[in-house]
Amino acid sequence: MQGTKAIAVLGHGAIGSVVCERLLAGAVPGARLDCVVTRRAAGAAAPDVAVPVVTADEAIGRADVLVECAGHAALAAHGEAALTAGTDLVVSSAGALADGSLGERLRAAGPGRLFVTAGALGGLDVLTAAASAAPFTTIRLSTTKTPAALVQDWMDAAQKEELARADGPVVVFSGPAEEAAALFPRSMNVAATLTLALPGAPVEVELIADPAAARVTHVVTAAGPIGDYRFEVRNHPSPANPRTSRVVPYAVLQTLRGAL
Ligand SMILES: NC(=O)c1ccc[n+]([C@@H]2O[C@H](COP(=O)([O-])OP(=O)(O)OC[C@H]3O[C@@H](n4cnc5c(N)ncnc54)[C@H](O)[C@@H]3O)[C@@H](O)[C@H]2O)c1
Structure with missing residues (x-):
């Protein structure tokens, strides 16, 4: 056509x-x-x-x-x-x-x-605009998913068992986005999206496994000379793939x- x-x-x-x-x-x-x-x-x-x-x-x-x-x-x-x-x-x-x-x-x-x-992320328009004026001093991403969505092949049996038995939120990772992306590649597209949109700005990531997490939650906080921002995204998981937001x-x- x-x-x-x-x-x-x-x-x-x-x-x-x-x-x-x-x-x-x-x-x-x-x-x-x-x-x-x-x-x-x-x-x-x-x-x-x-x-x-x-x-x-x-x-x-x-x-x-x-x-x-x-x-x-x-x-x-x-x-x-x-x-x-x-x-x-x-x-x-x-x-x-x-x-x-x-x-x-x-x-x-x-x-x-x-x-x-x-x-799965929102708010990049204002973050990229603010970063183009002056670099952020801190950017943090806190992601909460079910334990099943965060289990990785490299985890040993004890780590997998700890996640499977968690009866409340457990921090499974805290550190730089690059490290998070290497350890949790299928769950860190959002961290990578932030890193790509805000090049040069270090993004700190926290990954939380919560057995009660009915949704995939991403909280982005960014602070700098132009302003302070906080976005909370609470996505329903895809019915076809719980690692992917709908x-x-x-x-x-x-x-x-x-x-x-
Ligand atoms: N940007 C984001 O926020 C975000 C969020 C979730 C997933 N993703 C990315 O999207 C990708 C797809 O997610 P999904 O939930 O649809 O995964 P999925 O596993 O449900 O589907 C992926 C499909 O691609 C097929 N496939 C894989 N390699 C192929 C190839 N070489 N040629 C043809 N088909 C191939 C698989 O057979 C499968 O059917 C994920 O791997 C992830 O990298 C991005």
Whole structure:
């Protein structure tokens, strides 16, 4: 269709499936869902989406915009190829860009343009504005999730047991955002989003496991010469993936609107 951009969605999980569904419903004027990349073999029947399932390379060749909803490894595998081919790239996995070399490579690549969604977080507009006037003296992020959402493969049996048996909130990590991102990669897209939006400003992270946490809570506090800010976000988890907040696919679609 003339005047519309062809969109390829990479990953059809909790985020990607909602992005596809909303695109097919016409939620983003000027955007047409063209194809999806899943882990299924290209060309396989895709009962839950009415567009072709293709390989990542084919998607990059067909689409004007590739929307990554597949995780760090998929972004590392296909992001640069998309940008180099002139395909714009919308990134869900912001945490992957905090990995120095991949972040640098993607920012340097083109002619495709790189867009990173704010995802589960709000308030970045005023924080980036204040930081452009004068650096913040402190930025803190406190994230609360269920223990199950914070268990990591590297934890030993005793640590996993302690989390599983917690009957109240437990601080599982406190320290710099870079360290948090390395230890809790699937839970720290929000910390990475803050770090990317406010480059050079150290972000201190606290991660809390709370068995009573029905929602994913992020509290951002930032203080500096321009003002003091506090944002509290209380997201419902995605029904399909408790590690992901329900709002994220809608944030991705919002980023896509800005990218067209
Ligand atoms: N920015 C944010 O606030 C935020 C929040 C949550 C998640 N995320 C990111 O979004 C990613 C997706 O989240 P989700 O909840 O949809 O995860 P999910 O596990 O529900 O879905 C990911 C899907 O991608 C598929 N996939 C993985 N690698 C692939 C590849 N190479 N090619 C094709 N498909 C591939 C998987 O099979 C899966 O179906 C997460 O890994 C995370 O990095 C970002």
